[in-house]
Amino acid sequence: MQPPPARDTAERAAAGGRGSLGWRDPLFLAARPSGERVRRFVAMLLMLQRLSYLLPAVASLFADETLFADGGRNAVLLALALVWNVTLFRWVARRGWFTPRAVVIDVLATCVFMVGVTGVCLPESGTCVRNWSSHALLATGALIGAVSERLVHFAALLPPIVVYAVAHAGDLGGLVPPALELAVRVNGYVWFAVIVFFIRRYLAAQATRLDGLAEQRLAAEAERVAERARLAHYRQLHDTVLATLTAIARGGLDHHTEEVRRRCAADAAYVRALISQDAAGPANGLSNGLARAVAGAAGLGLCVRYAAGALPEDLPADVAVAMAEAATEALNNVARHSGEREAWLTAVAVDGVVTVRVVDRGRGFAPGGVEHGYGLRSSVVGRMREIGGRAEIITAPGEGVCVELRWPDPARSPGGRA
Numbered sequence: 001m002q003p004p005p006a007r008d009t010a011e012r013a014a015a016g017g018r019g020s021l022g023w024r025d026p027l028f029l030a031a032r033p034s035g036e037r038v039r040r041f042v043a044m045l046l047m048l049q050r051l052s053y054l055l056p057a058v059a060s061l062f063a064d065e066t067l068f069a070d071g072g073r074n075a076v077l078l079a080l081a082l083v084w085n086v087t088l089f090r091w092v093a094r095r096g097w098f099t100p101r102a103v104v105i106d107v108l109a110t111c112v113f114m115v116g117v118t119g120v121c122l123p124e125s126g127t128c129v130r131n132w133s134s135h136a137l138l139a140t141g142a143l144i145g146a147v148s149e150r151l152v153h154f155a156a157l158l159p160p161i162v163v164y165a166v167a168h169a170g171d172l173g174g175l176v177p178p179a180l181e182l183a184v185r186v187n188g189y190v191w192f193a194v195i196v197f198f199i200r201r202y203l204a205a206q207a208t209r210l211d212g213l214a215e216q217r218l219a220a221e222a223e224r225v226a227e228r229a230r231l232a233h234y235r236q237l238h239d240t241v242l243a244t245l246t247a248i249a250r251g252g253l254d255h256h257t258e259e260v261r262r263r264c265a266a267d268a269a270y271v272r273a274l275i276s277q278d279a280a281g282p283a284n285g286l287s288n289g290l291a292r293a294v295a296g297a298a299g300l301g302l303c304v305r306y307a308a309g310a311l312p313e314d315l316p317a318d319v320a321v322a323m324a325e326a327a328t329e330a331l332n333n334v335a336r337h338s339g340e341r342e343a344w345l346t347a348v349a350v351d352g353v354v355t356v357r358v359v360d361r362g363r364g365f366a367p368g369g370v371e372h373g374y375g376l377r378s379s380v381v382g383r384m385r386e387i388g389g390r391a392e393i394i395t396a397p398g399e400g401v402c403v404e405l406r407w408p409d410p411a412r413s414p415g416g417r418a
Contacts, residue, residue, distance in 0.1 A: 165182050304343050331345070358402070
């Protein structure tokens with residue numbers, strides 16, 4: 001199956017990341033750096049933790065037993081908690097992580113919930129010691145641990161502890177000293193923060209390590225590709241330029257003849273193609289394929305003027321092969337049918353669309369009066385259609401031929417013409 005165009009993939013990935021943490025579309029997370037994937041994963045866990053206490057708290061509103069002296073205030077505070085957590089979720093979904101402002105607001109909100117909910121609880125219902133605001137405290141502790149970069153940042157845990165002590169002053173110290181009972185109650189709050197802190201640091205360290213290994217593999221693969229490209233160029237130089245020069249030096253070719261001059265011009269065009277490729281940036285599959293197309297045309301006695309801009313390094317291999325082979329066939333048609341011994345080959349990438357053009361100034365033909373041969377119909381047009389691209393042939397009698405190859409086909413891209 002043909003891979004989707006890069007722009008289409010990016011748009012779908014971005015769409016999968018809007019309004020969520022990216023779990024709706026695996027392409028979104030796969031396209032993000034590993035560090036960001038870790039943050040989004042931890043954020044999702046923290047959101048699920050909050051959901052685990054909010055749902056039972058909502059269910060308690062419909063309990064037959066009276067749990068709060070002022071059920072209306074509890075319902076309002078719970079509604080505010082729901083609104084805040086939805087807002088926080090959307091905030092994090094857009095940014096990928098918790099901002100300092102979001103953490104401060106969450107700490108303040110939890111403090112308000114502890115004071116408000118605990119203040120209207122009924123001692124006989126058991127909600128004074130443990131109610132949904134205490135679970136909100138655990139969620140805030142986990143959030144503080146997740147965003148902390150150093151242990152000193154754990155000082156942010158102190159304000160909620162102080163507020164908890166004030167809110168629960170009436171039910172602390174029943175069996176043990178108040179300070180000891182407070183330490184026991186907030187023990188989980190502190191440990192949630194510590195555990196999440198080390199989990200995130202561990203995952204982040206592993207992600208960094210994996211990034212390093214991936215970069216090493218990519219560098220090794222790039223070196224292997226570059227080495228194969230060098231060997232291919234050496235072989236082509238041996239079979240073209242060096243062979244021509246050796247034959248002339250040994251007297252096997254008369255450099256005054258028209259045939260030898262055309263052969264020298266074609267070899268020179270191939271060398272210029274290599275120089276142009278180096279100037280355009282690192283060699284890739286398409287640039288190597290086009291250089292080989294120039295060398296092949298030289299063997300047919302065709303002098304090709306080659307120029308290329310920076311081409312995408314991540315161009316799919318099948319696309320690079322198809323475009324290079326289609327360009328080769330277009331050059332073959334110039335050599336067979338144009339009546340000229342010179343052609344121009346250009347390659348450029350603009351706004352994600354790669355365009356390769358083969359132009360000659362030969363006899364041309366009437367597009368409506370001549371049926372395309374197998375070479376143009378299958379080797380050029382067919383190849384481009386198979387990879388999701390397009391081949392356009394522009395010509396007129398006596399005006400030469402321009403074969404334009406485009407990938408992806410702009411008419412199929414979002415916003416393109418039908």
